Amino acid sequence: MPPGPADGPGRESAGRERRDKLRRFLSDWQGVTGLALVVLFFASAILAPWLAPYDPNAMDIPARMSGPSLAHLAGTDQLGRDTFSRVLHGGRVALYIASIGVSVSLVLGLVLGMVAGFGPRWLDSLLLLVFDAVRSFPAIILALATVALTGPSLGVVLAIVIVTTIPSYARVARTATMALRHTEFILAERSLGASTPRILLHHVMPNVIGPLLILAAMEVPVVVSIEAGLSFLGIGVLPPRSSWGTILNEGYLVIRDAPWMVVAGGIPLILTTLGFTFLGEALRDIFDPRMGRER
Numbered sequence: 535m536p537p538g539p540a541d542g543p544g545r546e547s548a549g550r551e552r553r554d555k556l557r558r559f560l561s562d563w564q565g566v567t568g569l570a571l572v573v574l575f576f577a578s579a580i581l582a583p584w585l586a587p588y589d590p591n592a593m594d595i596p597a598r599m600s601g602p603s604l605a606h607l608a609g610t611d612q613l614g615r616d617t618f619s620r621v622l623h624g625g626r627v628a629l630y631i632a633s634i635g636v637s638v639s640l641v642l643g644l645v646l647g648m649v650a651g652f653g654p655r656w657l658d659s660l661l662l663l664v665f666d667a668v669r670s671f672p673a674i675i676l677a678l679a680t681v682a683l684t685g686p687s688l689g690v691v692l693a694i695v696i697v698t699t700i701p702s703y704a705r706v707a708r709t710a711t712m713a714l715r716h717t718e719f720i721l722a723e724r725s726l727g728a729s730t731p732r733i734l735l736h737h738v739m740p741n742v743i744g745p746l747l748i749l750a751a752m753e754v755p756v757v758v759s760i761e762a763g764l765s766f767l768g769i770g771v772l773p774p775r776s777s778w779g780t781i782l783n784e785g786y787l788v789i790r791d792a793p794w795m796v797v798a799g800g801i802p803l804i805l806t807t808l809g810f811t812f813l814g815e816a817l818r819d820i821f822d823p824r825m826g827r828e829r
Contacts, residue, residue, distance in 0.1 A: 555820050565816025571809025575802075579625035586619035591774045599792050608798040611784055617798045620776035625802060627688070627777045631761045632754045635695035640750050643700045647707025648734050648742065652715055658708070665701035673698045673760060674767075681769045691770045695757050702753065703746055710742040744821055752814035755807035762803055778802055 559565045578585060587607075594614035602609045608617035650661040677694050684690055714720055714737075723733050758778075764770030765779025766786075773780055778799050785795025 558820055559816060562816045562819070564812040565820075568809045568812025568814070568816060571805050572813055575625065575806050575809060576629065578622055579629040582622040582626050586616075586622045588616040588619045590615060590620040590623040590776045592616075599788070601792075602794055609792060609794040611781075611792070611795055612788060617781065617795055620781055621778070621798050621802055624776045624778045624781055624799075627771055627775070628758045628761060628802075628806070631688075631692060631695060632757045635692055635699065635757045636750050636754055638696050639699040639753075640703050640746055642696070643703025644707050644739070644742065644746055646700070647704040647709075648711045648738055650704065651708040651711025652730065652734060652738065661704070661708075665704055668697060669701045671698075674763075677764050677767075677769055686769045686772055688771055688775075691761050691764050694764070695760055698760070699753060699757065703749060706745055706749055707742050710745060711738055714738055714741055748814055748818045748821065751810055751817060754810040755803075758806055759803065 592615065594610065596614065597606070597610050598612055598614040600606055600610045600614075606616050606618065608621060611617055611620070646661060650658045673694060676698065677690070680690055680694060711734075720733060720737060723737060761770055762777065762779035762782065765777040766783045767779075768783065771777035771780055773784075781799035782796060785792065785799055789796055
């Protein structure tokens, strides 16, 4: 059945717009490179149990501190564990922290930001005060204080990541909500008696979520770096569980005798940061040209 006169031109216009955005993305080398690195990150982390040639915790004392070879692509550590296998399984920890931490922070930041931007003035001021207080508190100090009370664990790292990243999403959501608050379609909905939750859910959120998703893509390497930094300091993921931070910590202790451990632990962090940064900037330039660079 052919499209009617009302929806035909609109659908064609939307289709052209999507094809144009896809064409612009594929012509951006940074976006394509970032997408390839992000896919590599997800694939290596998800498939780590099948890609890793050895058990990441299996010790081989006679082979300890061996350099890179065909048997051990990234050498071995002080206990003879295969560094390449530990790097692959460390990616699973990074993926776990990034996926849960970014998702929860995004949802909570979106809700709090919309409430702040659409609510009464006193509530907006109170939430802004909370956001600024959290942002001004160093993550490392918060981590040290939390670990002193609860002890180091993966759950502590996840909680710190969520608490310290919520204000970034909330501030963006608040600004976008305030820009929409007095637009004609919002005022029309209010005049028709629509409730505040309905307005926020059906009219504000669809217009706010886009910039937050782009921000989330660029926040992933920040979250991964926080986890790696806390694990490097010994207040995050604990041995024998492998993490990029623990690999760097162990490699730092023997960097003169086995520099390949630091290299193997640092390369994934660099590639992950570049991948999500390139992808986030490409998506920002396509979906929010006002913030993008001139082409």
